[in-house]
Amino acid sequence: ALPLPKTTRALTYDAHGSPTRALTLARDLPLPPLGARGALVRWLAAPVNPADLNVVEGVYPLRPASFPAVGGNEGVGVVVRLAADAGDVVVEVGDVVVPAAPGPGGVGGTWREWAVVDASRLRVAPSDLPLAETAQMSVNPPTAFRMLHDFVPMPRLRDDDDDDANLHAVALNAPTSAVGRAAIQLCAMYGVPSVALLRPRAAETEYDADARELKRLGASVVIRDDGAAHRDRETRELLASLPPIKLALNGVGGASSRSLASLLAPRGVVVTYGGMGRKPVEIPVGKSIFEDIEHRGFWLTRWLRDEEAARRR
Structure with missing residues (x-):
């Protein structure tokens, strides 16, 4: 040897x-x-x-x-x-x-x-x-999987005979991150539409290439994460064709989290797992008061600790 x-x-x-x-x-x-x-x-x-x-x-x-x-x-x-x-x-x-x-x-x-x-x-x-x-299997896909399952009921893996009455959609920012890419692919596996908020790029060709890649992974809609695109008529029409957005995955914070929360249906949930924008999470006051949306956090390390403690009890 x-x-x-x-x-x-x-x-x-x-x-x-x-x-x-x-x-x-x-x-x-x-x-x-x-x-x-x-x-x-x-x-x-x-x-x-x-x-x-x-x-x-x-x-x-x-x-x-x-x-x-x-x-x-x-x-x-x-x-x-x-x-x-x-x-x-x-x-x-x-x-x-x-x-x-x-x-x-x-x-x-x-x-x-x-x-x-x-x-x-x-x-x-x-x-x-x-x-x-x-190399990324230990943190990012498990984070995406748990967020998709732990806050809003997720349907079973897609079956053509399933009743879609309880189907919802998921919105997310940072869609090209490892967590974002995993979440989009998991949503596609479960037949859950996903809405990706993609920040503007230095060159429009770069934005278009990233948007195409997100669509290839399974994203239903890609909208520009510029603080305003979610309000325009074309975007509203696209979103109207989807089930209600009950879950939003936030990895950025700041204005991006505000746009993300604005897409939520009443009593939807924003789950923050990262703060790549290095700014506080923003939730519209009206969405909080009149639509009772909820904000939660997720950290895989804490989830693993809780699971280990539960097994030992």
Whole structure:
């Protein structure tokens, strides 16, 4: 057998700060011994999510246990070695794997080449998917799935014989984000129309290309997220052809969240999962008072903690 690596390259930080200044490339970060239930993983790809940057900045609820810390919250890798006493873990050497959960219950920082992790914190992933897609399986698709199911009743998977009497539509901003793309595709799977609020681009050709891609993924309607387009006659006619919008997924805040909430049917729900616009969430007063719309928040880490606590009770 080939000798185990004793060090790894990794993007690390010794203190919180701007990612462009705080992150450095460590070329010889020591690796711990394999230990009981350990797995040596070679990370193949890891995304850079907004939350990852917030952790480095020190403005996220999750903090590293110690410094130097390795960035990254999810990724895809391959198991190279397992401890002899790994027990009944579900992974094997050669498996393509992803973290079972993000955050402290996961595998630590993923912006590294090698890692020794608890094998029970890994899950086998399909080996025939593109790495870029597999690397995002732990956070973004589960976030989209839970938001679509936990706030407004979701129909069963699409069946031509289903009664559509309870069908609703979903609106979302940040539709080209990983969560947005996942939500649009899930809505299409369930036969739920989706309305994507797409912010203007520097070039109109770029906007048109993104709008076409969202339609390809399954978006029913794409409207310009400029604070006014949802009020024009053409947009109102498009929306009138859809079921009532009962759920809105907000990843931006600011004026975009106001436009999103304006689309909701009475007693609809705005769910905020991100704040990429770095501005407070805005809800129209009239929609709150006269239509009783609701605002909720969603954080996958909290959901996982609650589920774990419920299992232990």
